[in-house]
Amino acid sequence: xxxxxxxxxxxxxxxxxxxxxxxxxxxxxxxxxxxxxxxxxxxxxxxxxxxxxxxxxxxxxxxxxxxxxxxxxxxxxxxxxxxxxxxxxxxxxxxxxxxxxxxxxxxxxxxxxxxxxxxxxxxxxxxxxxxxxxxxxxxxxxxxxxxxxxxxxxxxxxxxxxxxxxxxxxxxxxxxxxxxxxxxxxxxxxxxxxxxxxxxxxxxxxxxxxxxxxxxxxxxxxxxxxxxxxxxxxxxxxxxxxxxxxxxx
Amino acid sequence: xxxxxxxxxxxxxxxxxxxxxxxxxxxxxxxxxxxxxxxxxxxxxxxxxxxxxxxxxxxxxxxxxxxxxxxxxxxxxxxxxxxxxxxxxxxxxxxxxxxxxxxxxxxxxxxxxxxxxxxxxxxxxxxxxxxxxxxxxxxxxxxxxxxxxxxxxxxxxxxxxxxxxxxxxxxxxxxxxxx
Numbered sequence: 001x002x003x004x005x006x007x008x009x010x011x012x013x014x015x016x017x018x019x020x021x022x023x024x025x026x027x028x029x030x031x032x033x034x035x036x037x038x039x040x041x042x043x044x045x046x047x048x049x050x051x052x053x054x055x056x057x058x059x060x061x062x063x064x065x066x067x068x069x070x071x072x073x074x075x076x077x078x079x080x081x082x083x084x085x086x087x088x089x090x091x092x093x094x095x096x097x098x099x100x101x102x103x104x105x106x107x108x109x110x111x112x113x114x115x116x117x118x119x120x121x122x123x124x125x126x127x128x129x130x131x132x133x134x135x136x137x138x139x140x141x142x143x144x145x146x147x148x149x150x151x152x153x154x155x156x157x158x159x160x161x162x163x164x165x166x167x168x169x170x171x172x173x174x175x176x177x178x179x180x181x182x183x184x185x186x187x188x189x190x191x192x193x194x195x196x197x198x199x200x201x202x203x204x205x206x207x208x209x210x211x212x213x214x215x216x217x218x219x220x221x222x223x224x225x226x227x228x229x230x231x232x233x234x235x236x237x238x239x240x241x242x243x244x245x246x247x248x249x
Numbered sequence: 250x251x252x253x254x255x256x257x258x259x260x261x262x263x264x265x266x267x268x269x270x271x272x273x274x275x276x277x278x279x280x281x282x283x284x285x286x287x288x289x290x291x292x293x294x295x296x297x298x299x300x301x302x303x304x305x306x307x308x309x310x311x312x313x314x315x316x317x318x319x320x321x322x323x324x325x326x327x328x329x330x331x332x333x334x335x336x337x338x339x340x341x342x343x344x345x346x347x348x349x350x351x352x353x354x355x356x357x358x359x360x361x362x363x364x365x366x367x368x369x370x371x372x373x374x375x376x377x378x379x380x381x382x383x384x385x386x387x388x389x390x391x392x393x394x395x396x397x398x399x400x401x402x403x404x405x406x407x408x409x410x411x412x413x414x415x416x417x418x419x420x421x422x423x424x425x426x427x428x
Binding site for chain 1: 297318336358
């Protein structure tokens with residue numbers, strides 16, 4: 001039964017992606033905000049379809065922590081779900097993504113219409129420069145930035161050490177970082193086609209004020225909060241590697 | 250808090266000399282999940298301390314390890330059981346780390362995480378290295394015959410009156426029995 005429901009959802013998601021991508025390309029001459037709002041409708045459609053077809057709902061804690069002016073969102077990445085949900089929870093935003101994603105038919109073309117900060121992963125320092133330059137420009141335009149500091153989707157219970165690109169931007173731009181966690185991967189995980197019904201728990205943390213902090217200090221605070229918050233909402237135990245820096249005995 | 254520390258391969262799930270490298274190879278031993286659930290009901294927090302040198306040897310990655318524990322969680326949920334946290338050493342013997350059991354790094358890490366001394370805490374394993382790591386921090390080593398347990402018994406080295414049980418279920422029978 002869940003296989004059938006999951007198949008229906010995937011079909012609906014693929015069809016909506018194709019249609020939305022084509023419309024977004026046609027909307028190329030319109031202002032970014034229009035395109036962003038249209039993409040938000042697409043996100044809402046898929047979040048609702050997921051609830052309706054697969055019984056996956058969500059609840060949000062900490063909405064009051066969302067600042068009034070544009071900031072950088074550091075979000076846990078376990079699933080495709082959060083790329084939709086963030087659009088419903090936060091103001092118009094753009095993503096930092098690897099260049100190759102924009103070559104994916106329809107999905108990537110649609111993304112390209114939403115002013116992403118696309119980076120060339122293979123070129124370390126240049127990639128970081130791309131993030132900072134384009135990022136500051138987006139923030140000045142009032143657009144929020146979504147960063148998945150773990151770099152890729154991780155299974156429930158796994159914490160990947162954060163990359164430094166996002167926090168370097170935050171330090172340079174001196175804008176708040178809003179950390180977000182959720183456990184979407186327990187219901188719609190990477191590579192698990194068949195979904196599990198249930199309620200995804202999202203927590204929006206208190207913004208980290210970045211003024212005067214170095215990139216590594218920002219990451220330290222963010223990761224510590226994320227570890228703790230994840231332990232609270234996760235039903236999957238954390239799989240933790242021995243850290244010689246933390247346990248010198 | 251009441252803490253119990255379990256080894257993973259050979260105690261919770263079937264062991265293999267060729268490493269447990271994939272989610273499919275992660276197969277719980279009969280009765281082990283129900284035993285963990287009984288520990289939970291008796292008020293125990295269950296932590297896992299496991300050597301996973303397959304990570305250091307490049308046989309599988311952290312994501313796969315996480316996916317195995319995701320599977321464990323969902324199988325456990327059917328029994329109403331829960332593992333609180335998995336502490337693992339990814340290193341191979343050549344790495345000169347201090348977390349690979351019998352070295353006590355993982356035990357120290359657990360003590361710090363829960364902010365409790367491990368004195369007298371039950372540590373259930375199937376190998377001498379589990380027992381030695383437990384002894385190093387004053388915990389209480391217990392041996393099961395599953396996994397490499399029979400081989401450990403046959404070697405008969407370093408056992409020093411360690412209690413021996415058929416499997417995790419039998420160990421838990423003893424731990425939660427009113428004494």
